[in-house]
Amino acid sequence: MAESKPKPKIKKESVPILKQKPEDRRRNFNEVALGYTEEQTLEEASRCLQCPKPQCIQGCPVEIEIPAFIKLLREGQYEEAIAKIKEKNSLPAICGRVCPQEEQCQKFCVVGKVGEPISIGRLERFLADWERDRGFAMPKKPPATGKSVAVIGAGPAGLTVAADLAKLGHKVVIFEALHLPGGVLVYGIPEFRLPKKIVQAEVDYIQKLGAELKLGYLIGRTYTIPELLKERGFDAAFIGTGAGLPAFMNVPGENLGGIYSASEFLIRVNLMKSYAFPEYDTPIRIGKHVVVIGGGNVAMDSARSALRLGAEEVCIVYRRSREELPARREEVENAEEEGIICKFLATPTRFIGDEKGWVRQMECICMELGAPDDSGRRRPVPVKGSEFIMDTDTAVVAIGRSPNPIIQRTTGGLEVTRRGTIVAEENGKTSLEGVYAGGDIVTGEATVISAMGAGKKAAKAIHEYLTKKPFA
Amino acid sequence: MYEVLKNMELAPKIRLFEVYAPEMAEKAKPGQFVIVIIDEKGERIPLTLAGYDAENGTITFVFNEVGKTTKQLGILREGDSIWNITGPLGNPSEIRNFGRVLCVAGGVMIAPMLLQVKALREAGNTIVTAIGARIEELLFFEEEVKALSHEFYVATDDGSKSYKGLDFLRQILAKKKFDRCVSMGPVVMMKNVSEITKPFGIPTVVTLTPIMVDGMGMCGVCRVTVGGKMMFGCVDGPEFDGHQVDFDGLIKRQRMFLPEERLSALLWELQGGCECGRKQA
Ligand SMILES: Cc1cc2nc3c(=O)[nH]c(=O)nc-3n(C[C@H](O)[C@H](O)[C@H](O)COP(=O)(O)OP(=O)(O)OC[C@H]3O[C@@H](n4cnc5c(N)ncnc54)[C@H](O)[C@@H]3O)c2cc1C
Ligand SMILES: Cc1cc2nc3c(=O)[nH]c(=O)nc-3n(C[C@H](O)[C@H](O)[C@H](O)COP(=O)(O)OP(=O)(O)OC[C@H]3O[C@@H](n4cnc5c(N)ncnc54)[C@H](O)[C@@H]3O)c2cc1C
Ligand code: SF4
Ligand code: FES
Numbered sequence: 001m002a003e004s005k006p007k008p009k010i011k012k013e014s015v016p017i018l019k020q021k022p023e024d025r026r027r028n029f030n031e032v033a034l035g036y037t038e039e040q041t042l043e044e045a046s047r048c049l050q051c052p053k054p055q056c057i058q059g060c061p062v063e064i065e066i067p068a069f070i071k072l073l074r075e076g077q078y079e080e081a082i083a084k085i086k087e088k089n090s091l092p093a094i095c096g097r098v099c100p101q102e103e104q105c106q107k108f109c110v111v112g113k114v115g116e117p118i119s120i121g122r123l124e125r126f127l128a129d130w131e132r133d134r135g136f137a138m139p140k141k142p143p144a145t146g147k148s149v150a151v152i153g154a155g156p157a158g159l160t161v162a163a164d165l166a167k168l169g170h171k172v173v174i175f176e177a178l179h180l181p182g183g184v185l186v187y188g189i190p191e192f193r194l195p196k197k198i199v200q201a202e203v204d205y206i207q208k209l210g211a212e213l214k215l216g217y218l219i220g221r222t223y224t225i226p227e228l229l230k231e232r233g234f235d236a237a238f239i240g241t242g243a244g245l246p247a248f249m250n251v252p253g254e255n256l257g258g259i260y261s262a263s264e265f266l267i268r269v270n271l272m273k274s275y276a277f278p279e280y281d282t283p284i285r286i287g288k289h290v291v292v293i294g295g296g297n298v299a300m301d302s303a304r305s306a307l308r309l310g311a312e313e314v315c316i317v318y319r320r321s322r323e324e325l326p327a328r329r330e331e332v333e334n335a336e337e338e339g340i341i342c343k344f345l346a347t348p349t350r351f352i353g354d355e356k357g358w359v360r361q362m363e364c365i366c367m368e369l370g371a372p373d374d375s376g377r378r379r380p381v382p383v384k385g386s387e388f389i390m391d392t393d394t395a396v397v398a399i400g401r402s403p404n405p406i407i408q409r410t411t412g413g414l415e416v417t418r419r420g421t422i423v424a425e426e427n428g429k430t431s432l433e434g435v436y437a438g439g440d441i442v443t444g445e446a447t448v449i450s451a452m453g454a455g456k457k458a459a460k461a462i463h464e465y466l467t468k469k470p471f472a
Numbered sequence: 473m474y475e476v477l478k479n480m481e482l483a484p485k486i487r488l489f490e491v492y493a494p495e496m497a498e499k500a501k502p503g504q505f506v507i508v509i510i511d512e513k514g515e516r517i518p519l520t521l522a523g524y525d526a527e528n529g530t531i532t533f534v535f536n537e538v539g540k541t542t543k544q545l546g547i548l549r550e551g552d553s554i555w556n557i558t559g560p561l562g563n564p565s566e567i568r569n570f571g572r573v574l575c576v577a578g579g580v581m582i583a584p585m586l587l588q589v590k591a592l593r594e595a596g597n598t599i600v601t602a603i604g605a606r607i608e609e610l611l612f613f614e615e616e617v618k619a620l621s622h623e624f625y626v627a628t629d630d631g632s633k634s635y636k637g638l639d640f641l642r643q644i645l646a647k648k649k650f651d652r653c654v655s656m657g658p659v660v661m662m663k664n665v666s667e668i669t670k671p672f673g674i675p676t677v678v679t680l681t682p683i684m685v686d687g688m689g690m691c692g693v694c695r696v697t698v699g700g701k702m703m704f705g706c707v708d709g710p711e712f713d714g715h716q717v718d719f720d721g722l723i724k725r726q727r728m729f730l731p732e733e734r735l736s737a738l739l740w741e742l743q744g745g746c747e748c749g750r751k752q753a
Contacts (some may be wrong), residue, residue, distance in 0.1 A: 216558035264691035283732030357724035
């Protein structure tokens with residue numbers, strides 16, 4: 001059939017990526033995936049068919065011109081190749097590592113129909129790392145426009161807005177509530193998936209572009225949005241405050257010691273570096289039997305961190321089945337290789353503690369899948385009388401996070417949904433003049449790339465707004 | 473970086489800090505707190521504001537040297553810097569003319585209570601204060617609080633000064649009608665105060681001090697049960713209705729990291745309680 005035509009031969013297998021061996025990495029916080037060498041990169045890039053009508057692009061939330069950058073890469077024009085990516089994505093070193101490519105570009109790649117799709121993310125990562133290693137080229141400073149923008153939150157959305165607007169000559173001040181910039185990239189995603197020095201390099205670059213970074217400023221408390229605009233003289237504001245409010249299960253015993261929200265657990269480990277306690281002051285206590293409740297990336301990250309902190313046994317308890325696991329498949333595989341156990345179709349009903357108020361056991365009930373719910377996935381329903389007990393001395397609750405509420409509570413006239421997200425148009429415009437928003441605070445929990453994309457659109461809209469706005 | 477302008481001992485192991493932080497000084501209100509990180513390896517610890525001066529750009533807090541971080545803070549000299557301070561955080565206290573207000577403060581929290589008393593007095597309230605400490609030597613700000621109060625009482629746990637314990641509050645409450653009670657101090661004290669005011673039906677506001685990390689609603693470590701519901705101390709509080717708080721649950725959660733805290737303090741002492749052995753910030 002089609003195979004017999006003298007078409008270019010398709011290499012069905014992608015070049016495997018080097019990883020730290022499971023038995024080594026399960027006890028250290030170093031990066032797991034080591035990345036392609038130059039040779040491997042070129043070999044992988046050679047698999048791309050350079051389709052005239054590329055399918056991959058539609059899978060990319062920011063529509064990177066994938067075949068074009070791969071072509072430049074193959075020709076050895078690395079500088080031009082990374083520039084091509086950066087037309088659309090300002091955080092390639094980060095996205096190359098944490099994007100769910102298997103759900104995005106790579107899912108649509110035609111090679112994927114006959115074999116493994118092109119490892120687009122790994123190519124992106126190689127180019128981004130290559131660029132960082134030789135030092136970012138600084139764009140020429142444009143003349144100052146005299147307009148200023150307050151960016152609230154230093155996560156992927158805020159950092160993108162800040163970079164784009166600074167490049168256009170606007171004065172940008174980033175207000176970040178925590179003592180380090182990066183949002184989830186520093187406080188949530190662990191070092192072994194995304195080394196913090198990569199995030200820091202991006203932030204350094206944005207500061208070199210001229211953006212000012214103010215750490216320890218909780219907007220809504222230190223200043224409100226109206227104060228920033230009216231009293232502090234900012235011409236516009238961007239809200240990129242993310243979805244960090246942890247959800248709990250509301251089952252008895254949830255306030256016992258040893259039960260962490262995933263946010264607390266990961267903030268302690270990543271932001272506060274508790275894994276290096278007592279060199280760092282913030283403690284964390286990991287028991288022998290750790291359970292993590294949930295099935296997303298956050299659950300995987302928590303489980304893998306617990307293992308690295310010395311837990312004997314780590315078990316993920318998820319109320320649906322393997323097929324419904326929302327985490328990236330690659331991360332589930334990584335977790336299982338490291339020895340993490342997944343217990344499907346179960347959910348906690350209560351925690352049982354000792355006299356000191358520390359958790360000792362968790363009671364669960366088995367679930368079965370019923371009719372599909374709103375999300376289209378089959379709804380888990382408890383099986384009567386199927387309760388069982390698990391030894392548990394540390395539990396991490398990773399069942400979702402909702403929007404950070406402080407700005408919504410303190411900004412009159414800002415339209416908010418019932419879920420607590422900020423209402424914004426496609427370009428980030430909110431119900432208040434000069435106020436834009438994007439990222440998880442608008443969409444609810446999503447991805448780095450979508451937050452980055454929202455930032456790009458908002459920066460464009462803010463620039464247009466500022467250009468039209470007369471000088472006060 | 474925030475410069476320490478004043479480090480003053482108020483009583484044994486109790487210190488008052490004045491720090492240059494003009495933006496916070498301008499925005500702060502009674503009842504709010506800040507989160508202090510001493511250096512890049514430090515813990516985030518919450519401390520209640522005991523004063524602020526927008527004109528001079530300063531904020532004031534008073535703390536007890538109880539563990540590693542507070543001891544390390546204690547040895548900072550005037551002119552030294554604190555790596556990061558976030559604030560003001562938490563909801564400001566409700567300040568208006570309630571009528572007659574009973575203010576009960578214990579230990580280090582006498583300092584923020586002074587701020588509270590000042591504001592309540594300015595709002596036109598009749599102020600009855602009771603301050604207390606474990607022993608007489610640990611009392612401070614007596615004169616300052618007294619000067620702003622219409623009636624003033626002192627108590628110690630051992631009875632070394634005036635009243636012993638809190639029972640005398642019942643007699644005060646029995647004599648006159650009170651419209652509100654504000655209490656700040658050790659959790660056990662606030663629990664007792666709430667139990668005493670409850671039969672009198674006096675609305676009682678307590679300032680809770682659960683363990684915190686971010687202080688902005690993102691981690692949930694500060695969760696407390698109030699009226700059967702889960703609340704976050706940092707963003708829903710720090711002030712709550714004392715008659716609704718599950719104090720025993722709070723006390724247990726405060727002790728969660730006791731072994732680690734002891735280890736941290738011990739290592740600090742072994743290193744001579746100074747910056748040696750730790751990379752200079
Ligand atoms: C553990 C974990 C793992 C994840 N893994 C992946 C992954 O592998 N791939 C992927 O694509 N996505 C992943 N995600 C999701 C992704 O990180 C988020 O969708 C993305 O970070 C959202 O970006 P953002 O800029 O909207 O918000 P955030 O990254 O949440 O940043 C918001 C920032 O705003 C600050 N802030 C909040 N309120 C205020 C205020 N009032 N004033 C000042 N500052 C404020 C916060 O401190 C924070 O720094 C993960 C998320 C978590 C928690
Ligand atoms: C809203 C709030 C306001 C506070 N205001 C004051 C104040 O004005 N003056 C004052 O002296 N103290 C105050 N505290 C308590 C103060 O934060 C702790 O004493 C301090 O964190 C102890 O740190 P450490 O390392 O010296 O001692 P550690 O040995 O680490 O701890 C001693 C005890 O302090 C508590 N604690 C420890 N870490 C934290 C933390 N991250 N957050 C909260 N509590 C913790 C625990 O109960 C612990 O058992 C306040 C706490 C809160 C939550
Ligand atoms: S779909 Fe796959 S093969 Fe085609 S251009 Fe995109 S990456 Fe290359
Ligand atoms: S301190 Fe983290 S939510 Fe309150």
